[in-house]
Amino acid sequence: MASVRLAAQPRWGILSLLFAISAVTYMDRVNISVTARQMMPAYGLTDQDMGYIFSAFVFGYALCQIPGGWLGDRWGARLVLTWALVWWSLFTALTALVATLPLATLVGTVGSLVLVRFFLGMGEAVALPNFNRAVADWMPPGQRGFGIGIAIGGIGVGAALTPPLASWIMVNYHWQTVFYCSALIGLGVALLWMRCSRDRQTIDSVSLALVPVPWRQFSRCTSLWWLIASYACLGYVAYIYMSWFYLYLVNVRGVDLLRGGWLAAGPFLAILVFCPLGGWITDRLVPTIGLTRARMSIGMIGMVLAGGLIALGAWADSQTMAVACLSLGAGWLYFTVGAYWSVTTDLSKTHAGTLSGVMNMGANVGGAISPSLTPWLADHWGWTASLLVAALIACCGGLMWMKIDAAEVLQEDLAQKV
Numbered sequence: 253m254a255s256v257r258l259a260a261q262p263r264w265g266i267l268s269l270l271f272a273i274s275a276v277t278y279m280d281r282v283n284i285s286v287t288a289r290q291m292m293p294a295y296g297l298t299d300q301d302m303g304y305i306f307s308a309f310v311f312g313y314a315l316c317q318i319p320g321g322w323l324g325d326r327w328g329a330r331l332v333l334t335w336a337l338v339w340w341s342l343f344t345a346l347t348a349l350v351a352t353l354p355l356a357t358l359v360g361t362v363g364s365l366v367l368v369r370f371f372l373g374m375g376e377a378v379a380l381p382n383f384n385r386a387v388a389d390w391m392p393p394g395q396r397g398f399g400i401g402i403a404i405g406g407i408g409v410g411a412a413l414t415p416p417l418a419s420w421i422m423v424n425y426h427w428q429t430v431f432y433c434s435a436l437i438g439l440g441v442a443l444l445w446m447r448c449s450r451d452r453q454t455i456d457s458v459s460l461a462l463v464p465v466p467w468r469q470f471s472r473c474t475s476l477w478w479l480i481a482s483y484a485c486l487g488y489v490a491y492i493y494m495s496w497f498y499l500y501l502v503n504v505r506g507v508d509l510l511r512g513g514w515l516a517a518g519p520f521l522a523i524l525v526f527c528p529l530g531g532w533i534t535d536r537l538v539p540t541i542g543l544t545r546a547r548m549s550i551g552m553i554g555m556v557l558a559g560g561l562i563a564l565g566a567w568a569d570s571q572t573m574a575v576a577c578l579s580l581g582a583g584w585l586y587f588t589v590g591a592y593w594s595v596t597t598d599l600s601k602t603h604a605g606t607l608s609g610v611m612n613m614g615a616n617v618g619g620a621i622s623p624s625l626t627p628w629l630a631d632h633w634g635w636t637a638s639l640l641v642a643a644l645i646a647c648c649g650g651l652m653w654m655k656i657d658a659a660e661v662l663q664e665d666l667a668q669k670v
Contacts, residue, residue, distance in 0.1 A: 263390045267402050269449050270383050273333060274406025276438050277379050278494070278520070279414045280344045280372065281309060283434050285498050286418040286516075287427040289509060294427075295351065295361050299627040306495040306623030308366040312373025314616030321381030321609025322465065328451035329382040329389075329605075334442055336382075340375030341438030343368055348428035380404065380593075380612055385605035388597045389451070394535055396597055401531020401590035408524025408586075412517040415498055419513030465606050476599065476607070478655040480614030482551070483592055485649025486585060487615030489558065489642045491622040493519050493582050504635050505571055515575050522583025530554060531590020543598060547591040547658040554588035555650030557581075559643040566639035578639075585646065598658040618645075 284291075288302050297305075323332045346368050350356060356364040383403045391399035418430045470476060498516040501507040507515060530550050537546035558581045565577030596608040622642075629638035 263399075266386055266390050266449060267399055269445050270386060270403035271406035271409075272441050273337065273379060273445060274383070274404055275410030275413075276337070276434075276441050277340075277376050278407040278410035280340060280434050280438060281376065282411045282414045282494050282520075283344075283418050283430050284347065284369070285495050286415050286513065287422055287430050288499060289419075289502060290422055290427040297362065299631070300624070301362050303495075303624035303627050304362065305365045305369055306491070307620050309369040309373040309376075310491060310616050310620035310623065312370040313377045314373075314613050314620055316374045316377035317381060317609040317613035317616065318606060319609070320378035321385070321605035321607070321612075323378065324382035324385040324605035325465075325603060329386040330446070330449045330451050332378055333382050333449075334446045336375050336378035337438055337442035337445065340372050341435045341442065343372035343375065344431050344438060345435035347372070348431035377609075377612075377616075381605045381609035384593050384596060384608040386451075387593075388601050388604035394538070397531035397535040397590035397594040398528060399531070400593040401528035404586075404589050404593070405524055405527035408520045408522070408527060410520075411494070412520035412524060415516035416510075416513040419498075419510055423509060465603055470607070470610065473599065474655070475595075475657045476610070478652050479592065479595055480611055482555070482649045482652035482656065483611050484614040484618035485645045485652070486555065486588065486592070486618070488618035488622045489562070489585055489646050489649075490582075490615070491619035492626055492639075492642055495623040496626055497578070500635060501575070505574065507571070518575055518579030519582030522579045523586040526554075526583035526587040527589050530587035531594070534591045534594060542659075544656075544658045547595050547598070548653045548656060550591040551588045551653040551656070552650045554584045554586075554591075555646050555653070558583075558585035558587075559646035559650065562646060563640055563643035566636045566643065581643075581646075595656065595658045 284305070288297075291297065292302060320332070320336070346353070347365070350364045350368055351361055353364055353368075355367065359367070384400060387396055387399040387403060421430050421433065497519060498512055501515055502509060502512040534546050534550040537549065540546075541549070561577045561581035561584060565574045565581060568574040568577060592611065593608060596611050597604045600607050626638050626642075629641060
């Protein structure tokens with residue numbers, strides 16, 4: 253029994269570190285949605301300009317999902333995540349210096365911001381696929397949904413604390429200081445991860461790192477295609493919260509800057525609770541109703557409820573009702589995350605990092621469209637219509653779960669599946 257307890261300790265230590273990195277990733281992507289309130293008038297930026305800047309991050313993020321996952325499968329999460337944290341912390345700091353960069357004289361302030369945020373997205377792309385790589389290595393099959401739910405649930409802390417803290421720093425010390433503080437926190441977490449984490453190296457894991465990625469098998473897996481499409485729907489909706497929710501509260505609902513920072517934390521506090529909860533429930537359901545139905549029920553219920561609550565929030569006249577419904581909508585959206593990420597490991601533990609990178613690339617294709625399309629829809633038909641489109645997309649993502657078979661294991665993993 254003592255050996256079992258000792259073996260369990262590194263698992264939860266790794267999960268705690270992943271939780272912290274997850275908080276940093278979302279702090280570094282949400283902070284600009286708050287500072288935009290002062291950046292936009294300072295640089296003469298329009299809503300559409302900010303949409304392009306938001307989308308640039310997501311394009312870089314989507315582009316490097318698969319390479320980031322492959323690097324984790326090949327070199328291990330410890331080394332890859334350390335360098336990634338340093339990389340994106342550097343570009344977080346450069347966001348504050350964009351107007352003074354020589355690049356700004358060549359491509360303008362907007363172009364310079366687009367490039368800096370694109371490179372920041374490239375660095376952050378490494379994070380989640382390597383979370384899944386670490387969870388696949390350290391957590392037993394019956395705890396992987398809960399494990400990835402805890403790891404990704406850190407976004408609730410990072411994204412919830414960022415709006416109130418960033419708005420306070422912005423009001424008192426100017427918006428550039430927000431990015432400098434975020435970069436320092438990121439570098440601190442990078443040092444902590446490098447010193448305290450380790451890869452779980454076994455004979456099998458060392459040999460499997462050299463196994464070529466079976467792209468042909470991936471392309472023939474119909475469940476994977478539906479998983480990518482469904483997660484793209486989640487990504488579309490999620491990036492509305494990360495890019496526009498604070499500005500929606502301030503500019504559309506008439507909330508003041510500081511109060512808006514606190515209210516904008518609502519969706520992310522809901523995520524903090526719902527994300528690990530959904531992962532825990534899907535793990536508990538597997539022995540009772542089977543792997544495929546356990547994943548499908550959590551994915552479908554969460555996405556459909558998210559869509560319904562977002563629609564209610566869009567229509568609500570009451571400010572309180574709108575914030576409550578939209579916050580719960582985010583919670584139910586991320587209730588599904590444990591099921592999504594567990595399916596990538598269910599399909600192929602051998603290539604869990606690469607396969608989760610493939611899936612998350614789909615999310616960020618949806619996420620790249622969302623920040624630019626959302627203000628365009630709002631300009632033409634109003635914010636209510638724009639949010640109703642997001643609600644419909646969430647419901648469509650939920651229905652796609654009917655086509656996902658989590659037991660469709662890749663052939664080369666049949667011998668490895670545990």
